[in-house]
Amino acid sequence: MIRILLVDDHPVVRAGYQRLLELEGRAQVVAQAGSVDEAWAAHRHHAPDLTITDIAMPGSGGLELLRRLREADPQARVIVFSMHDSEMLAERAFDQGASGFVTKSSPPERLIDAVDSVMRGERYIDPAPWREPAHDAGGAHERLASLTQREFEIFQLIARGASAAHCAQALHLSPKTVANHQSVIKEKLGVATLAGLVHIALHCGLLVTGAVEA
Template sequence: MTRLLLVDDHPVVRAGYQRLLELDGAYRVVAQAGTVDEALDLHREHQPELTITDLGLPGPGGMELLRHLLERDAGARVLVFSMHEGEAMVRRTFAMGARGYVSKSSAPEELLDAVACVMAGRRYLCGALPAHWLQPTPSNDLDGLQSLSDREFEVFRLLAQGLTPADCAGTLHLSPKTVSNLQTQIRDKLGLASAAAMAHLALRRGLIDAQFSS
Protein backbone atom coordinates (compact mmCIF):
# COMPACT_ATOMS: atom_id res chain seq x y z
CA MET A 1 0.00 0.00 0.00
CA THR A 2 1.43 3.39 -1.04
CA ARG A 3 2.10 5.73 1.86
CA LEU A 4 1.16 9.38 1.32
CA LEU A 5 1.75 12.75 2.98
CA LEU A 6 -0.94 15.39 2.35
CA VAL A 7 -0.03 19.08 2.64
CA ASP A 8 -2.71 21.77 2.54
CA ASP A 9 -3.51 24.57 4.97
CA HIS A 10 -7.22 23.68 5.07
CA PRO A 11 -8.00 20.65 7.30
CA VAL A 12 -11.36 20.06 5.62
CA VAL A 13 -9.67 19.89 2.21
CA ARG A 14 -7.08 17.44 3.52
CA ALA A 15 -9.84 15.27 4.98
CA GLY A 16 -11.56 15.19 1.60
CA TYR A 17 -8.35 14.17 -0.16
CA GLN A 18 -7.76 11.45 2.41
CA ARG A 19 -11.23 9.96 1.93
CA LEU A 20 -10.88 10.03 -1.85
CA LEU A 21 -7.46 8.40 -1.86
CA GLU A 22 -8.06 5.78 0.80
CA LEU A 23 -11.34 4.67 -0.78
CA ASP A 24 -9.25 3.51 -3.72
CA GLY A 25 -7.74 0.86 -1.46
CA ALA A 26 -4.20 1.24 -2.77
CA TYR A 27 -3.18 4.27 -0.70
CA ARG A 28 -2.81 5.17 2.96
CA VAL A 29 -2.35 8.71 4.27
CA VAL A 30 0.31 8.42 6.95
CA ALA A 31 0.44 12.14 7.85
CA GLN A 32 -1.10 15.53 7.12
CA ALA A 33 0.48 18.98 7.36
CA GLY A 34 -0.70 22.56 7.05
CA THR A 35 2.64 24.38 6.77
CA VAL A 36 6.04 23.88 5.19
CA ASP A 37 7.77 23.31 8.53
CA GLU A 38 5.19 20.72 9.59
CA ALA A 39 5.49 18.96 6.25
CA LEU A 40 9.28 18.78 6.44
CA ASP A 41 9.15 17.36 9.97
CA LEU A 42 6.49 14.80 9.07
CA HIS A 43 8.26 13.81 5.87
CA ARG A 44 11.43 13.13 7.88
CA GLU A 45 9.45 11.14 10.45
CA HIS A 46 7.24 9.06 8.16
CA GLN A 47 9.26 8.84 4.91
CA PRO A 48 6.18 8.77 2.65
CA GLU A 49 6.46 7.37 -0.85
CA LEU A 50 4.62 10.39 -2.26
CA THR A 51 3.91 13.91 -1.01
CA ILE A 52 0.84 15.70 -2.38
CA THR A 53 1.04 19.43 -1.75
CA ASP A 54 -0.77 22.66 -2.46
CA LEU A 55 1.36 25.65 -3.45
CA GLY A 56 -0.59 28.28 -1.51
CA LEU A 57 0.69 27.42 1.95
CA PRO A 58 1.19 30.06 4.64
CA GLY A 59 4.70 31.42 4.99
CA PRO A 60 7.30 30.15 2.52
CA GLY A 61 4.76 28.31 0.35
CA GLY A 62 4.62 24.99 -1.45
CA MET A 63 7.44 25.74 -3.86
CA GLU A 64 9.82 26.14 -0.94
CA LEU A 65 8.59 22.80 0.39
CA LEU A 66 9.30 21.22 -2.99
CA ARG A 67 12.78 22.72 -3.04
CA HIS A 68 13.62 21.60 0.50
CA LEU A 69 12.31 18.06 -0.01
CA LEU A 70 14.34 17.54 -3.17
CA GLU A 71 17.47 19.07 -1.65
CA ARG A 72 17.13 16.55 1.18
CA ASP A 73 16.23 13.61 -1.07
CA ALA A 74 16.65 13.90 -4.84
CA GLY A 75 14.42 10.85 -5.27
CA ALA A 76 11.46 12.28 -3.34
CA ARG A 77 8.20 12.12 -5.25
CA VAL A 78 6.08 15.27 -5.07
CA LEU A 79 2.72 15.82 -6.74
CA VAL A 80 1.37 19.39 -6.83
CA PHE A 81 -2.39 19.85 -6.44
CA SER A 82 -3.07 23.57 -6.79
CA MET A 83 -5.52 26.27 -7.85
CA HIS A 84 -2.75 27.96 -9.89
CA GLU A 85 -3.03 27.19 -13.60
CA GLY A 86 -0.51 29.63 -15.07
CA GLU A 87 2.10 28.31 -17.48
CA ALA A 88 5.06 29.85 -15.65
CA MET A 89 4.05 28.26 -12.35
CA VAL A 90 3.44 24.83 -13.85
CA ARG A 91 6.69 24.80 -15.82
CA ARG A 92 8.67 25.99 -12.79
CA THR A 93 7.36 23.21 -10.54
CA PHE A 94 8.35 20.57 -13.10
CA ALA A 95 11.74 22.21 -13.57
CA MET A 96 12.22 22.06 -9.79
CA GLY A 97 11.50 18.33 -9.77
CA ALA A 98 7.75 17.86 -9.22
CA ARG A 99 6.50 14.58 -10.70
CA GLY A 100 2.96 15.77 -11.39
CA TYR A 101 0.65 18.78 -11.44
CA VAL A 102 -3.13 18.67 -11.00
CA SER A 103 -5.41 21.69 -10.97
CA LYS A 104 -7.91 21.85 -8.13
CA SER A 105 -10.56 22.49 -10.77
CA SER A 106 -10.01 18.95 -12.10
CA ALA A 107 -12.42 16.09 -11.46
CA PRO A 108 -11.59 14.13 -8.29
CA GLU A 109 -10.75 11.04 -10.31
CA GLU A 110 -7.91 12.91 -11.97
CA LEU A 111 -6.03 13.10 -8.68
CA LEU A 112 -6.20 9.31 -8.47
CA ASP A 113 -4.93 9.03 -12.04
CA ALA A 114 -2.08 11.41 -11.22
CA VAL A 115 -1.01 9.47 -8.14
CA ALA A 116 -1.05 6.18 -10.06
CA CYS A 117 0.95 7.71 -12.91
CA VAL A 118 3.59 9.24 -10.63
CA MET A 119 3.96 6.02 -8.64
CA ALA A 120 4.47 4.18 -11.94
CA GLY A 121 7.48 6.40 -12.61
CA ARG A 122 5.92 8.80 -15.12
CA ARG A 123 5.22 12.52 -14.97
CA TYR A 124 1.62 13.72 -15.01
CA LEU A 125 -0.09 16.92 -16.10
CA CYS A 126 -3.86 17.20 -15.72
CA GLY A 127 -5.96 17.25 -18.88
CA ALA A 128 -7.17 20.81 -18.29
CA LEU A 129 -3.67 22.14 -19.01
CA PRO A 130 -1.75 22.00 -22.32
CA ALA A 131 0.37 18.87 -22.63
CA HIS A 132 3.34 20.77 -24.09
CA TRP A 133 3.84 22.48 -20.71
CA LEU A 134 5.63 19.28 -19.72
CA GLN A 135 8.36 20.15 -22.21
CA PRO A 136 11.32 22.47 -21.48
CA THR A 137 10.55 26.18 -21.71
CA PRO A 138 11.59 27.81 -25.01
CA SER A 139 14.51 30.15 -24.41
CA ASN A 140 12.56 33.18 -25.65
CA ASP A 141 9.38 32.47 -23.69
CA LEU A 142 7.78 33.72 -20.46
CA ASP A 143 9.28 37.21 -20.29
CA GLY A 144 12.61 35.94 -19.01
CA LEU A 145 11.10 34.19 -15.99
CA GLN A 146 12.95 30.99 -16.90
CA SER A 147 16.21 32.84 -16.27
CA LEU A 148 15.43 33.16 -12.56
CA SER A 149 16.88 30.65 -10.14
CA ASP A 150 14.44 28.79 -7.91
CA ARG A 151 15.26 31.12 -5.02
CA GLU A 152 14.91 34.22 -7.21
CA PHE A 153 11.59 32.94 -8.54
CA GLU A 154 10.11 32.58 -5.07
CA VAL A 155 11.40 35.99 -3.95
CA PHE A 156 9.90 37.45 -7.13
CA ARG A 157 6.49 35.96 -6.28
CA LEU A 158 6.57 37.27 -2.73
CA LEU A 159 7.63 40.76 -3.80
CA ALA A 160 4.92 40.75 -6.47
CA GLN A 161 2.36 39.97 -3.76
CA GLY A 162 3.36 43.16 -1.99
CA LEU A 163 5.73 41.84 0.65
CA THR A 164 8.63 44.08 1.53
CA PRO A 165 12.20 42.75 1.29
CA ALA A 166 12.19 42.52 5.09
CA ASP A 167 8.97 40.47 4.98
CA CYS A 168 10.52 38.17 2.36
CA ALA A 169 13.61 37.73 4.51
CA GLY A 170 11.52 36.66 7.48
CA THR A 171 9.31 34.35 5.44
CA LEU A 172 12.18 32.58 3.69
CA HIS A 173 14.58 32.66 6.65
CA LEU A 174 17.12 34.73 4.74
CA SER A 175 19.06 37.83 5.72
CA PRO A 176 17.66 41.20 4.55
CA LYS A 177 20.91 41.77 2.63
CA THR A 178 20.46 38.51 0.73
CA VAL A 179 16.91 39.43 -0.26
CA SER A 180 18.01 42.92 -1.30
CA ASN A 181 20.68 41.39 -3.54
CA LEU A 182 18.17 38.93 -4.99
CA GLN A 183 15.72 41.75 -5.67
CA THR A 184 18.40 43.59 -7.67
CA GLN A 185 19.26 40.45 -9.63
CA ILE A 186 15.58 39.80 -10.39
CA ARG A 187 14.99 43.32 -11.66
CA ASP A 188 18.11 43.17 -13.81
CA LYS A 189 17.16 39.79 -15.33
CA LEU A 190 13.55 40.78 -16.02
CA GLY A 191 14.17 44.41 -16.92
CA LEU A 192 11.68 45.62 -14.31
CA ALA A 193 12.13 48.91 -12.48
CA SER A 194 9.44 48.75 -9.78
CA ALA A 195 7.39 46.51 -7.51
CA ALA A 196 4.29 47.45 -9.53
CA ALA A 197 5.94 46.14 -12.69
CA MET A 198 6.73 42.90 -10.89
CA ALA A 199 3.11 42.57 -9.78
CA HIS A 200 1.78 43.17 -13.29
CA LEU A 201 4.08 40.53 -14.78
CA ALA A 202 3.26 38.01 -12.06
CA LEU A 203 -0.46 38.61 -12.52
CA ARG A 204 -0.21 38.30 -16.29
CA ARG A 205 1.58 34.96 -15.94
CA GLY A 206 -0.83 33.57 -13.35
CA LEU A 207 1.70 33.55 -10.51
CA ILE A 208 -0.38 35.65 -8.11
CA ASP A 209 -4.07 36.34 -7.62
CA ALA A 210 -5.67 39.58 -8.80
CA GLN A 211 -6.13 40.71 -5.17
CA PHE A 212 -2.37 41.22 -4.85
CA SER A 213 -2.14 43.61 -7.81
CA SER A 214 -4.67 46.13 -6.55
Protein backbone atom coordinates (compact mmCIF):
# COMPACT_ATOMS: atom_id res chain seq x y z
CA MET A 1 0.00 0.00 0.00
CA ILE A 2 1.40 3.38 -1.07
CA ARG A 3 1.02 5.94 1.72
CA ILE A 4 0.37 9.42 0.29
CA LEU A 5 0.36 12.96 1.68
CA LEU A 6 -1.96 15.12 -0.44
CA VAL A 7 -1.38 18.89 -0.40
CA ASP A 8 -3.78 21.43 -1.93
CA ASP A 9 -5.45 24.49 -0.45
CA HIS A 10 -8.93 23.47 -1.68
CA PRO A 11 -10.60 20.73 0.46
CA VAL A 12 -13.01 19.76 -2.34
CA VAL A 13 -10.08 19.27 -4.72
CA ARG A 14 -8.27 17.12 -2.16
CA ALA A 15 -11.37 14.99 -1.64
CA GLY A 16 -11.70 14.37 -5.37
CA TYR A 17 -8.09 13.37 -5.83
CA GLN A 18 -8.21 11.17 -2.74
CA ARG A 19 -11.04 9.16 -4.31
CA LEU A 20 -9.07 8.89 -7.53
CA LEU A 21 -5.86 7.77 -5.83
CA GLU A 22 -7.58 5.22 -3.60
CA LEU A 23 -9.88 3.85 -6.31
CA GLU A 24 -7.85 0.73 -7.11
CA GLY A 25 -6.94 -0.07 -3.51
CA ARG A 26 -3.18 0.27 -4.02
CA ALA A 27 -2.78 3.65 -2.35
CA GLN A 28 -4.01 5.35 0.80
CA VAL A 29 -4.04 9.09 1.52
CA VAL A 30 -2.77 9.05 5.10
CA ALA A 31 -2.80 12.83 5.53
CA GLN A 32 -3.98 16.01 3.83
CA ALA A 33 -2.78 19.59 4.14
CA GLY A 34 -3.85 22.98 2.84
CA SER A 35 -0.62 24.91 3.33
CA VAL A 36 3.13 24.42 3.33
CA ASP A 37 3.41 24.54 7.12
CA GLU A 38 0.58 22.02 7.55
CA ALA A 39 2.17 19.77 4.96
CA TRP A 40 5.59 19.99 6.61
CA ALA A 41 4.13 18.98 9.98
CA ALA A 42 2.07 16.16 8.41
CA HIS A 43 5.10 14.80 6.56
CA ARG A 44 7.16 14.70 9.75
CA HIS A 45 4.33 12.97 11.62
CA HIS A 46 3.21 10.43 9.01
CA ALA A 47 6.42 9.85 6.98
CA PRO A 48 4.48 9.10 3.75
CA ASP A 49 5.93 7.16 0.85
CA LEU A 50 4.93 9.92 -1.55
CA THR A 51 3.83 13.56 -1.38
CA ILE A 52 1.60 15.08 -4.06
CA THR A 53 1.50 18.86 -3.88
CA ASP A 54 0.05 21.80 -5.73
CA ILE A 55 2.34 24.77 -6.33
CA ALA A 56 0.02 27.78 -6.02
CA MET A 57 -1.07 27.82 -2.38
CA PRO A 58 -1.39 30.54 0.26
CA GLY A 59 2.00 31.40 1.68
CA SER A 60 5.22 30.12 0.21
CA GLY A 61 3.77 27.49 -2.14
CA GLY A 62 4.71 24.04 -3.33
CA LEU A 63 8.27 24.80 -4.41
CA GLU A 64 9.14 25.88 -0.87
CA LEU A 65 7.59 22.67 0.49
CA LEU A 66 9.58 20.66 -2.03
CA ARG A 67 12.77 22.39 -0.96
CA ARG A 68 12.10 21.68 2.72
CA LEU A 69 11.24 18.03 2.15
CA ARG A 70 14.28 17.36 0.02
CA GLU A 71 16.60 19.11 2.47
CA ALA A 72 15.25 16.99 5.32
CA ASP A 73 15.20 13.78 3.27
CA PRO A 74 17.05 13.72 -0.08
CA GLN A 75 15.15 10.51 -0.93
CA ALA A 76 11.70 12.06 -0.46
CA ARG A 77 9.39 11.39 -3.40
CA VAL A 78 7.34 14.41 -4.46
CA ILE A 79 4.98 14.85 -7.39
CA VAL A 80 4.07 18.42 -8.29
CA PHE A 81 0.46 18.64 -9.46
CA SER A 82 -0.31 22.07 -10.87
CA MET A 83 -2.86 24.04 -12.83
CA HIS A 84 0.07 25.88 -14.47
CA ASP A 85 1.29 24.07 -17.58
CA SER A 86 4.51 26.04 -17.94
CA GLU A 87 7.65 24.19 -18.98
CA MET A 88 9.73 26.64 -16.96
CA LEU A 89 7.76 25.80 -13.81
CA ALA A 90 8.31 22.09 -14.41
CA GLU A 91 12.04 22.71 -14.82
CA ARG A 92 12.11 24.65 -11.54
CA ALA A 93 10.31 21.80 -9.79
CA PHE A 94 12.76 19.21 -11.09
CA ASP A 95 15.70 21.45 -10.16
CA GLN A 96 14.34 21.39 -6.59
CA GLY A 97 14.22 17.60 -6.63
CA ALA A 98 10.68 16.78 -7.75
CA SER A 99 10.10 13.21 -8.87
CA GLY A 100 7.20 14.06 -11.16
CA PHE A 101 5.19 16.90 -12.65
CA VAL A 102 1.56 16.60 -13.78
CA THR A 103 -0.81 19.33 -14.91
CA LYS A 104 -4.36 19.44 -13.54
CA SER A 105 -5.70 19.82 -17.08
CA SER A 106 -4.48 16.31 -17.94
CA PRO A 107 -6.68 13.19 -17.90
CA PRO A 108 -6.99 11.70 -14.38
CA GLU A 109 -5.07 8.57 -15.32
CA ARG A 110 -1.94 10.69 -15.81
CA LEU A 111 -1.70 11.21 -12.05
CA ILE A 112 -1.99 7.46 -11.49
CA ASP A 113 0.72 6.86 -14.10
CA ALA A 114 2.92 9.41 -12.31
CA VAL A 115 2.45 7.68 -8.95
CA ASP A 116 3.33 4.29 -10.45
CA SER A 117 6.42 5.66 -12.23
CA VAL A 118 7.73 7.57 -9.22
CA MET A 119 7.26 4.59 -6.91
CA ARG A 120 9.35 2.54 -9.36
CA GLY A 121 12.11 5.10 -8.92
CA GLU A 122 11.53 6.77 -12.28
CA ARG A 123 11.02 10.45 -13.06
CA TYR A 124 7.65 11.32 -14.59
CA ILE A 125 6.75 14.37 -16.64
CA ASP A 126 3.28 14.89 -18.04
CA PRO A 127 3.33 14.29 -21.82
CA ALA A 128 0.66 16.98 -22.30
CA PRO A 129 1.76 19.83 -24.59
CA TRP A 130 3.28 22.74 -22.69
CA ARG A 131 1.76 26.18 -22.89
CA GLU A 132 4.56 28.40 -24.12
CA PRO A 133 4.03 31.55 -26.16
CA ALA A 134 4.78 31.26 -29.86
CA HIS A 135 6.87 34.40 -29.62
CA ASP A 136 8.86 35.16 -26.48
CA ALA A 137 8.84 38.94 -26.75
CA GLY A 138 11.83 40.48 -25.06
CA GLY A 139 13.34 37.15 -23.97
CA ALA A 140 11.14 36.87 -20.85
CA HIS A 141 11.85 33.17 -20.38
CA GLU A 142 15.59 33.68 -20.60
CA ARG A 143 15.43 36.48 -18.04
CA LEU A 144 13.29 34.39 -15.68
CA ALA A 145 15.79 31.55 -15.96
CA SER A 146 18.45 33.90 -14.56
CA LEU A 147 16.63 34.12 -11.21
CA THR A 148 17.90 32.02 -8.33
CA GLN A 149 15.43 29.60 -6.75
CA ARG A 150 14.76 31.97 -3.86
CA GLU A 151 14.29 34.90 -6.23
CA PHE A 152 11.88 32.82 -8.31
CA GLU A 153 9.81 31.96 -5.22
CA ILE A 154 9.59 35.63 -4.26
CA PHE A 155 8.77 36.57 -7.86
CA GLN A 156 5.86 34.12 -7.88
CA LEU A 157 4.46 35.41 -4.61
CA ILE A 158 4.73 39.06 -5.67
CA ALA A 159 3.15 38.33 -9.05
CA ARG A 160 0.21 36.71 -7.25
CA GLY A 161 -0.33 39.91 -5.29
CA ALA A 162 1.51 39.13 -2.05
CA SER A 163 3.03 42.05 -0.15
CA ALA A 164 6.68 42.15 0.86
CA ALA A 165 5.62 41.53 4.47
CA HIS A 166 3.62 38.48 3.40
CA CYS A 167 6.59 37.14 1.41
CA ALA A 168 8.86 37.59 4.43
CA GLN A 169 6.46 35.71 6.69
CA ALA A 170 5.79 32.91 4.20
CA LEU A 171 9.45 32.29 3.43
CA HIS A 172 10.77 32.94 6.94
CA LEU A 173 12.90 35.86 5.78
CA SER A 174 13.34 39.38 7.07
CA PRO A 175 11.44 42.19 5.28
CA LYS A 176 14.79 43.78 4.41
CA THR A 177 15.98 40.57 2.74
CA VAL A 178 12.78 40.36 0.71
CA ALA A 179 13.12 44.02 -0.32
CA ASN A 180 16.69 43.39 -1.46
CA HIS A 181 15.62 40.34 -3.44
CA GLN A 182 12.76 42.31 -4.98
CA SER A 183 15.18 44.96 -6.25
CA VAL A 184 17.44 42.31 -7.78
CA ILE A 185 14.45 40.55 -9.37
CA LYS A 186 13.26 43.75 -11.04
CA GLU A 187 16.78 44.46 -12.30
CA LYS A 188 17.23 40.96 -13.72
CA LEU A 189 13.81 41.01 -15.38
CA GLY A 190 14.21 44.54 -16.68
CA VAL A 191 11.04 45.94 -15.11
CA ALA A 192 10.46 48.82 -12.73
CA THR A 193 6.94 48.14 -11.45
CA LEU A 194 4.88 45.36 -9.89
CA ALA A 195 2.66 45.47 -12.97
CA GLY A 196 5.72 44.55 -15.03
CA LEU A 197 6.32 41.49 -12.87
CA VAL A 198 2.70 40.40 -13.25
CA HIS A 199 2.91 40.84 -17.02
CA ILE A 200 5.94 38.54 -17.23
CA ALA A 201 4.27 35.92 -15.03
CA LEU A 202 1.18 35.92 -17.26
CA HIS A 203 3.28 35.88 -20.44
CA CYS A 204 5.22 32.82 -19.25
CA GLY A 205 2.17 30.85 -18.13
CA LEU A 206 2.97 31.14 -14.42
CA LEU A 207 -0.18 32.97 -13.40
CA VAL A 208 -3.85 32.57 -14.13
CA THR A 209 -5.63 35.86 -14.80
CA GLY A 210 -7.22 37.06 -11.57
CA ALA A 211 -5.28 34.62 -9.38
CA VAL A 212 -3.88 36.98 -6.78
CA GLU A 213 -3.80 36.89 -3.02
CA ALA A 214 -4.03 39.55 -0.39
